[in-house]
Amino acid sequence: MIYISFSNILSKSIGMKNGISESKFNSLCTKNQPLVQEVFRAKNKDGYDFLNLPNNTSIVRKIKKFVDEQAKNKWQKIVVLGIGGSALGTIAANSALNSGHERHKLHVLDNIDPDYISDFLENINISKTLFVVISKSGSTVEPMALYGLVKEKLADKFPNNYQKHFVFITDPKKGLLRKIAKEEGITAFDISPKIGGRFSVLSSAGLVPLALAGVDIGALLRGAREMREAIKKMKSAKNPALTLALSQFFMDIKRGKAMTVLMPYSSKLSRFSDWYRQLLAESIGKNKKTGPTPINALGTTDQHSQLQLYAEGPNNKLIIFFRILRHKSDPKLGDIMPKELSYLNDKKLSNILDAAYVGTAESLTAKKRPNLTVEVPKVDAKNLGALFMLFEFQVALLGLMYKVDAFNQPGVEHGKQITKKLLSK
Amino acid sequence: MIYISFSNILSKSIGMKNGISESKFNSLCTKNQPLVQEVFRAKNKDGYDFLNLPNNTSIVRKIKKFVDEQAKNKWQKIVVLGIGGSALGTIAANSALNSGHERHKLHVLDNIDPDYISDFLENINISKTLFVVISKSGSTVEPMALYGLVKEKLADKFPNNYQKHFVFITDPKKGLLRKIAKEEGITAFDISPKIGGRFSVLSSAGLVPLALAGVDIGALLRGAREMREAIKKMKSAKNPALTLALSQFFMDIKRGKAMTVLMPYSSKLSRFSDWYRQLLAESIGKNKKTGPTPINALGTTDQHSQLQLYAEGPNNKLIIFFRILRHKSDPKLGDIMPKELSYLNDKKLSNILDAAYVGTAESLTAKKRPNLTVEVPKVDAKNLGALFMLFEFQVALLGLMYKVDAFNQPGVEHGKQITKKLLSK
Numbered sequence: 001m002i003y004i005s006f007s008n009i010l011s012k013s014i015g016m017k018n019g020i021s022e023s024k025f026n027s028l029c030t031k032n033q034p035l036v037q038e039v040f041r042a043k044n045k046d047g048y049d050f051l052n053l054p055n056n057t058s059i060v061r062k063i064k065k066f067v068d069e070q071a072k073n074k075w076q077k078i079v080v081l082g083i084g085g086s087a088l089g090t091i092a093a094n095s096a097l098n099s100g101h102e103r104h105k106l107h108v109l110d111n112i113d114p115d116y117i118s119d120f121l122e123n124i125n126i127s128k129t130l131f132v133v134i135s136k137s138g139s140t141v142e143p144m145a146l147y148g149l150v151k152e153k154l155a156d157k158f159p160n161n162y163q164k165h166f167v168f169i170t171d172p173k174k175g176l177l178r179k180i181a182k183e184e185g186i187t188a189f190d191i192s193p194k195i196g197g198r199f200s201v202l203s204s205a206g207l208v209p210l211a212l213a214g215v216d217i218g219a220l221l222r223g224a225r226e227m228r229e230a231i232k233k234m235k236s237a238k239n240p241a242l243t244l245a246l247s248q249f250f251m252d253i254k255r256g257k258a259m260t261v262l263m264p265y266s267s268k269l270s271r272f273s274d275w276y277r278q279l280l281a282e283s284i285g286k287n288k289k290t291g292p293t294p295i296n297a298l299g300t301t302d303q304h305s306q307l308q309l310y311a312e313g314p315n316n317k318l319i320i321f322f323r324i325l326r327h328k329s330d331p332k333l334g335d336i337m338p339k340e341l342s343y344l345n346d347k348k349l350s351n352i353l354d355a356a357y358v359g360t361a362e363s364l365t366a367k368k369r370p371n372l373t374v375e376v377p378k379v380d381a382k383n384l385g386a387l388f389m390l391f392e393f394q395v396a397l398l399g400l401m402y403k404v405d406a407f408n409q410p411g412v413e414h415g416k417q418i419t420k421k422l423l424s425k
Numbered sequence: 426m427i428y429i430s431f432s433n434i435l436s437k438s439i440g441m442k443n444g445i446s447e448s449k450f451n452s453l454c455t456k457n458q459p460l461v462q463e464v465f466r467a468k469n470k471d472g473y474d475f476l477n478l479p480n481n482t483s484i485v486r487k488i489k490k491f492v493d494e495q496a497k498n499k500w501q502k503i504v505v506l507g508i509g510g511s512a513l514g515t516i517a518a519n520s521a522l523n524s525g526h527e528r529h530k531l532h533v534l535d536n537i538d539p540d541y542i543s544d545f546l547e548n549i550n551i552s553k554t555l556f557v558v559i560s561k562s563g564s565t566v567e568p569m570a571l572y573g574l575v576k577e578k579l580a581d582k583f584p585n586n587y588q589k590h591f592v593f594i595t596d597p598k599k600g601l602l603r604k605i606a607k608e609e610g611i612t613a614f615d616i617s618p619k620i621g622g623r624f625s626v627l628s629s630a631g632l633v634p635l636a637l638a639g640v641d642i643g644a645l646l647r648g649a650r651e652m653r654e655a656i657k658k659m660k661s662a663k664n665p666a667l668t669l670a671l672s673q674f675f676m677d678i679k680r681g682k683a684m685t686v687l688m689p690y691s692s693k694l695s696r697f698s699d700w701y702r703q704l705l706a707e708s709i710g711k712n713k714k715t716g717p718t719p720i721n722a723l724g725t726t727d728q729h730s731q732l733q734l735y736a737e738g739p740n741n742k743l744i745i746f747f748r749i750l751r752h753k754s755d756p757k758l759g760d761i762m763p764k765e766l767s768y769l770n771d772k773k774l775s776n777i778l779d780a781a782y783v784g785t786a787e788s789l790t791a792k793k794r795p796n797l798t799v800e801v802p803k804v805d806a807k808n809l810g811a812l813f814m815l816f817e818f819q820v821a822l823l824g825l826m827y828k829v830d831a832f833n834q835p836g837v838e839h840g841k842q843i844t845k846k847l848l849s850k
Contacts, residue, residue: 084729099544111726112781114774115804116692118754119524142725145769145777148758176765197729258683258741259718267541278730285734293684293734293742295720300567301536303837304509304622305703309710309718311836316683317718329543333573340601343849344570349539352570352848356537359844366839379540411736412728414791419784423777424768 002227002386004240005373008361009247009318014368018255018315028246029236032401036242039396040232047407049194050392053202054224054385059189063204063211066167066187070212073164075130078212080108081143081150082134082205084278085197086169089206089388092275096268096384097215106213112142117149126153126165132209133168136191136200138175141419169204196407198279201388216381223385231393240390244320244372245397251318251370252292260292261310264322265299265357268379272322273297276391283395283406291402292318300356307360311367319364319371323357326378427652427811429665430798433786434672434743439793443680443740453671454661457826461667464821465657472832474619475817478627479649479810484614488629488636491592491612495637498589500555503637505533506568506575507559507630509703510622511594514631514813517700521693521809522640531638537567542574551578551590557634558593561616561625563600566844594629621832623704626813641806648810656818665815669745669797670822676743676795677717685717686735689747690724690782693804697747698722701816708820708831716827717743725781732785736792744789744796748782751803 011019020028042048080090087110094106109120133147147166154162168188170177181188189204200206202224207217231241251257260280262273273296280294297306299321310317332348344352364371376383399406436444445453467473505515512535519531534545558572572591579587593613595602606613614629625631627649632642656666676682685705687698698721705719722731724746735742757773769777789796801808824831 083726087726088730099540100548110729111692111723112774112778113690113692114752114755114778115524117774118756121756123525139765140729141766141769141777141781142729144762144766145758145772145774148761148766148769149756149774152759152761176763180763258739265538267536267538274730281731281734281738285738287739288737289739291734291738293720293738295718298536301508301512303840304535304565304567305513305699306706307840308834308836309706309716311840312713313706313710313716313718314683314712314714327539330539331543331546331574333570334577336573336577337569338601338605340564341566341569341573343845344566344573347570347848349537349542349570349574352566352844353537353539355844355847356566356840358847359840359842362843363840367836409733411733411792414736415728415732415781415784415788417784418787419777419780420768422780422783423772 001230001377002240002383002390003375004243005375006237006243006247008365009251009370009372013365014370018368018370020250025246026237028250029239029242032242032246033236033239035397035400036231036239038400039393046194047196047199048396049192050199050202051228053195054221054228054389057218057221059204059207060218060221063189063207063217066208067211070130073130074128075212076105076128077124078106078130078132078209079124080106080132080134080209081146082108082132083110083140083142085200086134086143086205088271088275088278089201090209092271093201093206093210093215093220093384094213095271096379097381098213102214106209109146110142112145117146121150121153127157129165130212131166132212133166133177134170134205135177136171136175136193136197138170138177138179144176167208169208198282199392201275202385219381220385220388223382224389226382227386227389228393231390241393241397244390244394245401247372248292248318249398249401252290255370257316257318257370258292259295259317261295261297261317261319262322263297263299263302263319265353266322266324266379267298269322270296270298272387279391279395282409284398284402284404286404286411287402291404299360300353303356303360310369311364315369317369319369321357321361321371321373323354323373323375324379325375328378426655426802427665427808427815428800429668430800431662431668431672433790434676434795434797438790439795443793443795445675450671451662453675454664454667457667457671458661458664460822460825461656461664463825464818471619472621472624473821474617475624475627476653478620479646479653479814482643482646484629484632485643485646488614488632488642491633492636495555498555499553500637501530501553502549503531503555503557503634504549505531505557505559505634506571507533507557508535508565508567510625511559511568511630513696513700513703514626515634517696518626518631518635518640518645518809519638520696521804522806523638527639531634534571535567537570542571546575546578552582554590555637556591557637558591558602559595559630560602561596561600561618561622563595563602563604569601592633594633623707624817626700627810644806645810645813648807649814651807652811652814653818656815666818666822669815669819670826672797673717673743674823674826677715680795682741682743682795683717684720684742686720686722686742686744687747688722688724688727688744690778691747691749691804692723694747695721695723697812704816704820707834709823709827709829711829711836712827716829724785725778728781728785735794736789740794742794744794746782746786746796746798748779748798748800749804750800753803
């Protein structure tokens with residue numbers, strides 16, 4: 001079971017100036033427990049529909065059937081055209097769960113950089129590629145521009161059956177992609193209009209490309225369901241979503257920790273931090289005075305990049321570590337190192353990685369820098385599904401704590417209008 | 426020529442509360458001009474030796490000779506074992522300058538995650554791989570552990586000539602790697618002890634792997650030389666390093682912008698931000714009260730992830746955009762889009778990307794968020810060399826402004842000691 005260790009935010013570890021007393025933290029958790037129920041009660045409201053996604057086992061069957069049908073096409077590449085919430089969850093799950101050939105089968109084109117796109121398209125066999133176009137509205141500029149580019153190439157090459165190279169994921173009724181799907185006979189899956197992009201990884205938007213890349217999407221949903229039920233049941237500081245949300249809220253509002261660093265000691269979870277960056281930034285970053293800025297980091301890599309700042313720069317961050325308890329493979333060093341490094345002899349890489357985590361967490365604690373640890377039994381589909389649900393729920397709680405609408409993003413409209421006006425000239 | 430546009434930090438654009446008047450900014454630049462000379466005068470001191478690296482044309486000849494000799498081995502993969510300053514510059518340059526096959530020839534293993542490493546080693550042909558082991562001290566745990574793992578595999582397979590699969594980059598005289606190189610007859614290049622890891626991209630540490638991957642390292646150094654001379658010559662607000670450093674310092678100290686976001690509108694420069702993260706964080710993050718936290722972002726990708734927060738969250742960031750004026754390839758959309766998106770018809774991807782940059786910069790400015798733009802004529806080796814020098818010099822200036830030693834990193838030692846103790850048990 002995923003477990004949150006929060007002793008390094010307590011005043012007994014880091015003092016009262018930067019920490020919180022254990023009794024105060026417990027009483028805050030108890031006082032805020034009703035917010036958990038408030039989220040569950042809202043489950044049929046727009047946005048909150050993310051809570052219901054893990055129940056949708058019929059979509060799993062439908063997607064599996066689609067994937068089976070596609071087997072005959074022997075796709076070499078599955079290429080997602082999507083950005084933001086239509087990209088980051090898929091990237092996170094592909095990085096966490098796939099390796100080697102499988103991992104490199106799935107690509108997500110989440111930018112329109114000219115060199116990046118032309119380089120990519122020149123280096124794949126487009127005849128052996130399935131494009132998954134994802135946009136809820138069907139009007140997102142980046143994926144639609146790429147769809148236009150790719151469609152021209154495909155229609156040129158296969159005037160009669162370019163359609164089979166596409167699958168769309170979009171609104172069930174409205175928007176441009178839905179219209180094109182109907183007119184041209186392209187398979188299209190639904191995203192519920194009640195789901196925001198950044199909460200959509202467990203909808204078709206994430207499940208279709210991930211299933212095409214061999215991910216066990218049933219296990220993803222199962223993990224999310226179990227986490228949701230644990231959050232419903234667990235009380236006070238035992239509740240992982242409540243503990244995470246309250247720590248972050250308290251540290252921002254009362255202790256001036258304006259940044260939340262996510263630092264997994266796991267290369268597999270490195271892109272999970274990018275997914276969470278959007279989730280937190282877009283959901284909570286709309287109150288001019290408060291709201292944490294998310295930062296991604298990676299252990300041990302960023303010990304050699306960011307750690308100096310975290311340890312001795314301004315004390316304005318809450319750091320959330322991920323510690324992985326079991327790894328799939330675990331190479332072991334022989335009795336080979338010279339005496340200066342003989343302490344590495346006969347160690348597994350996991351021993352070294354974990355010792356590095358402990359060293360970093362203890363030394364930051366000694367320097368009175370608040371930090372939490374999310375302990376993950378192992379990185380697999382079930383636990384990843386649980387992590388998606390945990391952090392989505394945590395952000396919904398933060399919305400209530402900060403008293404902001406966690407499900408809109410009004411701040412990006414103005415720039416879009418300027419861009420459109422420039423291009424329409 | 427690389428050019429800094431700073432009008433969006435001025436009070437006429439964003440008001441006095443968040444900006445600075447043009448006359449004040451100009452007078453600050455003039456007043457701080459002597460710091461530029463102070464950096465140049467220090468060029469023979471430890472750390473500041475980064476200023477001299479671009480003059481070392483003899484190392485370019487030596488490296489090119491080595492690369493030519495290696496051609497006979499027909500390496501399929503060049504794999505760097507290095508972390509932090511021995512990794513991030515090489516990753517940044519490979520991402521910026523290489524594409525397709527060339528780009529995927531070079532790998533940097535900058536973590537010891539067990540699954541990541543075993544997955545990687547299982548999926549390459551080790552017989553056709555050259556390993557570049559980089560550690561100035563020769564005692565950095567991560568690359569040395571990986572060296573141990575790889576050496577065991579290679580020595581097992583090629584007991585008599587595993588040595589040719591290695592090249593080391595390390596201190597000219599001291600340390601474990603130098604000792605092993607001598608004892609086992611492994612080619613080793615020098616890193617001057619006067620260069621810090623995060624300032625070493627233009628030394629052998631970056632140049633050897635990049636030359637092996639086909640990068641024009643002569644052009645990299647030429648660009649860095651030209652930028653250094655421009656910084657020496659240009660006065661006041663025309664000086665790009667001084668302008669960048671003063672903006673960042675003023676915005677942190679006087680306007681509470683505790684974070685610096687680097688947001689290139691260029692996928693090729695996305696990893697440049699990671700290189701700069703280390704440079705800024707380790708160099709300046711050592712004064713408990715002040716010093717900016719670096720954040721990486723990418724246009725347009727992060728418009729769909731971080732922009733909501735940057736636009737309407739706390740106004741506590743300085744955003745530095747990179748705008749690329751010319752691209753190598755530039756796919757153009759046909760007259761294919763339906764009427765809802767007809768404004769995209771006949772547009773090049775660069776038109777859309779640039780309009781997105783303009784929309785974002787203008788809308789952030791309208792919301793009184795300070796932002797700068799680094800205009801880059803195109804992403805090539807010469808301009809990248811110039812960018813490395815510009816930001817290294819800028820950070821040296823920040824060291825003088827913040828009155829901290831930009832070239833040490835005392836804050837990471839404590840954690841390392843704990844890790845070593847744990848592993849020695």
